[in-house]
Amino acid sequence: MPTMIFVNLPVSDLARSRVFFEALGYSINEGFSDENAISVVISETITAMMLTREFFAEFTSKSIIDATTSTEVQLALSAESKGDVDSIVEQAIASGATPAGEQDHGFMYSKSFDDLDGHHWDFVWMDPEAAAGGAPEMTVEEMRANTTHS
Known part of the structure; x- marks a missing residue:
């Protein structure tokens, strides 16, 4: 089995992110999507998990940057x-x-x-x-x- 990557990114509006990534031609894995996250399938080995900022914060003790002003x-x-x-x-x-x-x-x-x-x-x-x-x-x-x- 090839190594897979799951990129987790905090977002401010899940519905808006869903529309954006679907417009780029990516599908959403509904089995891993809910009111806290959407699972954007980029390829067989790449998935981008878009998480609400609040939900993302549950997985880290660090502060979450504002990606519009900082790059990580x-x-x-x-x-x-x-x-x-x-x-x-x-x-x-x-x-x-x-x-x-x-x-x-x-x-x-x-x-x-x-x-x-x-x-x-x-x-x-x-x-x-x-x-x-x-x-x-x-x-x-x-x-x-x-x-x-x-």
């Missing part, structure tokens, strides 16, 4: 093509997300958005040859020159 994690998901990157990010923005930058290094292409609660999502396509053989040599300055932030 950037969630990056692979895409099959540059077109798929563009499509999912365009749909996210049309559904209320905020654009959060893009990168085009030729061998790697990504676009980012912040979801309705400020959580940062990156969608990335990498040339299969580059992925198999490693990234081409680029200086930090060259990478920064090909990066934009919204």
